[in-house]
Amino acid sequence: MADLKCNTAGIISPNPFWLASAPPTNTGDQIMRAFDAGWGGAVWKTLGEPIVNVWSRYGSVDINGVKMMGLNNIELITDRPLDVNLKEIYEVKKRYPNHAVIVSLMVESKREAWHEIVKKAEDAGGDGLELNFGCPHGMSERGMGGAVGQVPEYIEQITGWVKEVATVPVLVKLTPNIADIRYAARAAKAGGGDGVSLINTINSIIGLDLDTLAPNPPVNGLGSHGGFCGPAVKPIALNMVSQIGTDPETLGLPISGIGGVSTWRDAAEFIALGSSSVQVCTAVMHYGFRIIEDLVDGLSNYLDEKGMTMDELRGASLPKIRDWKELDLNYKVNARIDQEKCIGCGLCYTACEDGAHQAIFSRRREDGRTFVEVKPDACVGCNLCSLVCPVDGCIDMVEIPTGFDPCSWEQYQSGEGKLAPRPAGH
Ligand SMILES: Cc1cc2nc3c(=O)[nH]c(=O)nc-3n(C[C@H](O)[C@H](O)[C@H](O)COP(=O)(O)O)c2cc1C
Ligand code: SF4
Numbered sequence: 371m372a373d374l375k376c377n378t379a380g381i382i383s384p385n386p387f388w389l390a391s392a393p394p395t396n397t398g399d400q401i402m403r404a405f406d407a408g409w410g411g412a413v414w415k416t417l418g419e420p421i422v423n424v425w426s427r428y429g430s431v432d433i434n435g436v437k438m439m440g441l442n443n444i445e446l447i448t449d450r451p452l453d454v455n456l457k458e459i460y461e462v463k464k465r466y467p468n469h470a471v472i473v474s475l476m477v478e479s480k481r482e483a484w485h486e487i488v489k490k491a492e493d494a495g496g497d498g499l500e501l502n503f504g505c506p507h508g509m510s511e512r513g514m515g516g517a518v519g520q521v522p523e524y525i526e527q528i529t530g531w532v533k534e535v536a537t538v539p540v541l542v543k544l545t546p547n548i549a550d551i552r553y554a555a556r557a558a559k560a561g562g563g564d565g566v567s568l569i570n571t572i573n574s575i576i577g578l579d580l581d582t583l584a585p586n587p588p589v590n591g592l593g594s595h596g597g598f599c600g601p602a603v604k605p606i607a608l609n610m611v612s613q614i615g616t617d618p619e620t621l622g623l624p625i626s627g628i629g630g631v632s633t634w635r636d637a638a639e640f641i642a643l644g645s646s647s648v649q650v651c652t653a654v655m656h657y658g659f660r661i662i663e664d665l666v667d668g669l670s671n672y673l674d675e676k677g678m679t680m681d682e683l684r685g686a687s688l689p690k691i692r693d694w695k696e697l698d699l700n701y702k703v704n705a706r707i708d709q710e711k712c713i714g715c716g717l718c719y720t721a722c723e724d725g726a727h728q729a730i731f732s733r734r735r736e737d738g739r740t741f742v743e744v745k746p747d748a749c750v751g752c753n754l755c756s757l758v759c760p761v762d763g764c765i766d767m768v769e770i771p772t773g774f775d776p777c778s779w780e781q782y783q784s785g786e787g788k789l790a791p792r793p794a795g796h
């Protein structure tokens with residue numbers, strides 16, 4: 371079995387799977403049960419000033435009967451007393467010295483307030499700190515969370531205050547609610563942050579109740595924007611992680627990847643884009659701590675099959691992510707329909723005819739089903755038909771040699787490269 375031991379900015383954990391700061395890390399009891407189940411680390415539910423929560427907190431996007439593909443919340447930081455949390459952190463660390471306990475923090479933007487909470491978290495035995503500059507709702511109205519994370523100068527300043535007193539590694543948790551995540555990551559690094567974790571939740575209104583016309587989740591007839599997470603946000607998180615991994619100014623900055631991780635495959639993707647550890651919230655809220663068994667087994671088997679170590683997987687995809695202008699314009703693919711597998715549903719025809727390039731021929735067969743065939747000269751290889759086809763492996767995208775050398779937009783513009791002929795009118 372592959373060695374999954376992990377080092378994130380100096381925070382060591384037996385595997386890269388951490389619980390994200392959220393309801394699954396509310397209490398010491400939960401975190402100890404999670405460690406027993408196999409989780410490598412946990413970021414404690416954010417500690418800070420005393421708050422009061424509303425009693426209706428979550429809303430969900432269900433897609434085609436699959437529940438919680440996206441989860442929205444209007445919950446604030448921990449509502450448990452600080453001294454109770456600190457006592458429990460101490461207890462968990464005493465009993466689980468080899469697991470990573472990271473303490474998430476959010477206080478008002480005053481140097482003394484940050485110094486004080488950092489010292490308390492360290493005295494309790496936290497292996498690392500995570501600065502919550504992310505929550506887009508509630509706390510941001512009070513000048514904390516996302517209100518800090520959206521201004522690189524504030525990120526740098528507060529990270530600097532924390533680093534004045536911190537003796538354990540400091541991760542800066544970034545908000546995705548910003549035009550370019552690289553500026554936030556650079557600011558975290560400039561402030562002395564040892565690494566970044568991302569993403570926190572995406573600002574959202576999950577939907578309306580069309581009877582009351584109030585947003586969900588309803589709080590006595592009203593609602594508020596909240597933070598969106600779960601499987602639906604993974605593509606946004608992957609992109610932001612890759613942006614930080616490829617930015618020359620933050621090259622090598624340790625990353626704890628977060629956002630929509632439910633399976634070992636999701637985790638492997640975050641690691642291949644440069645994450646050291648990965649954090650999970652929604653999937654645990656949905657299915658419980660036991661999902662860790664599949665996460666650990668799946669990642670370990672994958673590494674064994676690939677003959678790779680964790681270190682080799684980390685960042686392995688980054689060199690393959692380029693600007694569009696570097697892609698080969700002469701790489702040509704066409705859709706190919708396997709007539710043996712086709713069930714004649716006609717979905718590919720409709721998609722291509724109305725939503726793409728009118729490159730599928732269709733006729734009604736004698737048995738009432740639809741016969742479909744790709745017109746190679748019109749197909750631009752957009753993939754749409756293969757994405758809508760309900761039969762696995764029925765439509766393949768097949769490479770068609772053009773006989774032309776690779777040619778990028780840059781090469782074409784400079785006159786260095788020559789374009790292969792393209793379908794007329796496309
Ligand atoms: C109900 C709920 C409460 C959360 N509370 C916190 C919090 O206190 N501190 C924090 O940094 N992030 C908090 N988060 C954000 C998560 O830590 C995580 O960044 C986000 O949910 C994305 O991960 P996921 O897609 O696996 O859920 C919360 C998320 C949810 C759903
Ligand atoms: S790949 Fe695109 S253009 Fe080609 S047949 Fe499919 S949908 Fe039409």
Ligand code: SF4
Binds near residue numbers: 711717719742758764
């Ligand atoms: S979508 Fe797939 S199964 Fe349906 S007609 Fe097209 S190729 Fe056949």
